[in-house]
Amino acid sequence: MLTRFMTLETIEAWLRETNPERLELLWQTADKVRKQTVGDEVYFRGLIELSNYCSRNCLYCGLRGERKNLERYRMTVGEIKACVLEAKVLGYGTVVLQSGEDPGLDPEVMADLIRWIKREAGLAITLSLGERSEAVFRLWKQAGADRYLLRIETTDDAFMQVIHPGEPHGSRKANIDRLFALGYEVGSGVMVGIPGQTYGILAKDLLWFRERDFDMIGIGPHLAHPDTPLAKVNTNQPDQVPNTEVVTHKAVALTRILCPEANLPATTALATVNREDGREMALKRGANVVMPNVTPTKYRKLYEIYPSKACIDETADMCKNCLGGRILSLDRKVGKGPGARQRNKY
Ligand code: 5AD
Ligand code: SF4
Ligand code: FES
Numbered sequence: 001m002l003t004r005f006m007t008l009e010t011i012e013a014w015l016r017e018t019n020p021e022r023l024e025l026l027w028q029t030a031d032k033v034r035k036q037t038v039g040d041e042v043y044f045r046g047l048i049e050l051s052n053y054c055s056r057n058c059l060y061c062g063l064r065g066e067r068k069n070l071e072r073y074r075m076t077v078g079e080i081k082a083c084v085l086e087a088k089v090l091g092y093g094t095v096v097l098q099s100g101e102d103p104g105l106d107p108e109v110m111a112d113l114i115r116w117i118k119r120e121a122g123l124a125i126t127l128s129l130g131e132r133s134e135a136v137f138r139l140w141k142q143a144g145a146d147r148y149l150l151r152i153e154t155t156d157d158a159f160m161q162v163i164h165p166g167e168p169h170g171s172r173k174a175n176i177d178r179l180f181a182l183g184y185e186v187g188s189g190v191m192v193g194i195p196g197q198t199y200g201i202l203a204k205d206l207l208w209f210r211e212r213d214f215d216m217i218g219i220g221p222h223l224a225h226p227d228t229p230l231a232k233v234n235t236n237q238p239d240q241v242p243n244t245e246v247v248t249h250k251a252v253a254l255t256r257i258l259c260p261e262a263n264l265p266a267t268t269a270l271a272t273v274n275r276e277d278g279r280e281m282a283l284k285r286g287a288n289v290v291m292p293n294v295t296p297t298k299y300r301k302l303y304e305i306y307p308s309k310a311c312i313d314e315t316a317d318m319c320k321n322c323l324g325g326r327i328l329s330l331d332r333k334v335g336k337g338p339g340a341r342q343r344n345k346y
Contacts, residue, residue: 006258015202015251046092059165072302095121117144130150146185148179221248248282297313
């Protein structure tokens with residue numbers, strides 16, 4: 001029953017499971033599938049948080065536009081290029097260019113930057129720049145971008161409207177369709193334990209990952225930010241999913257089983273709730289990717305999606321060494337090259 005064909009009811013039952021022996025079976029199955037499909041390599045994605053401006057107001061996020069007590073920054077093209085070269089020197093095969101939904105990021109400037117990265121650094125390029133028009137997605141793909149991350153956060157229409165005020169109905173799913181049609185490798189994902197998220201909703205999200213056959217799926221706990229509306233919401237509702245490490249692991253492990261070939265990061269949010277060995281635990285329970293930050297340290301604390309984020313004061317070099325050691329301690333290998341999604345090995 002722990003197979004990629006499991007039903008919605010089975011997924012929900014596993015999300016609720018608390019018996020340690022049963023959970024051990026879940027962890028072991030996810031780890032076995034991970035080894036058979038994506039192998040022992042752990043790929044590094046160098047994360048560049050290039051702007052914290054955002055025109056949206058997602059109820060959970062510390063970068064939301066209505067939050068006024070946050071100093072905003074947008075890196076210059078020169079600063080971004082320096083980060084890309086640093087990622088290359090560190091041996092990373094991919095850079096992830098991430099920002100809030102920043103109207104000040106000129107699509108043509110980004111396209112020039114994408115061409116420059118391909119020409120000068122030869123790295124795989126993942127974009128995580130929010131919802132854009134089809135023309136802009138196409139421009140960036142044609143410029144050389146390989147992958148795009150757009151977390152769905154929830155597949156439930158009513159809940160979607162609550163947590164994303166003002167967002168046009170169905171726009172995320174439509175944008176994900178466009179990204180697939182344009183030939184991007186597409187990533188999505190959810191947070192675990194957003195106030196209002198029920199076990200039934202989360203189970204449906206995981207099933208949807210399988211249906212859409214995502215190339216990458218990021219899953220981390222929701223960490224309430226005091227300056228967001230969700231910090232004030234009561235989470236004692238019946239059926240509320242808790243934002244704990246173990247429930248997040250269940251979601252990651254189930255996703256590995258449902259989407260055997262997907263690249264699954266051990267997220268920074270998981271490293272934040274358990275600084276000791278949060279990433280290692282995720283890597284043992286289905287994950288196969290890490291996303292070390294290469295943003296200049298002076299900007300990191302301003303990319304405050306949630307408070308007390310891990311690796312705020314470290315440098316790119318420190319994170320590389322830290323992660324490399326953690327991966328070797330698990331008897332895993334540091335992946336070389338871009339680490340694209342491989343198909344049909346399973
Ligand atoms: N806690 C954890 N993750 C968050 N994100 C946004 N706000 C939070 C939070 N409070 C995640 C969302 C978003 C990504 C940029 O960060 O999933 O897609
Ligand atoms: Fe903006 Fe993304 Fe945060 Fe939403 S989740 S407020 S789009 S940065
Ligand atoms: Fe950044 Fe460990 S990964 S310090």
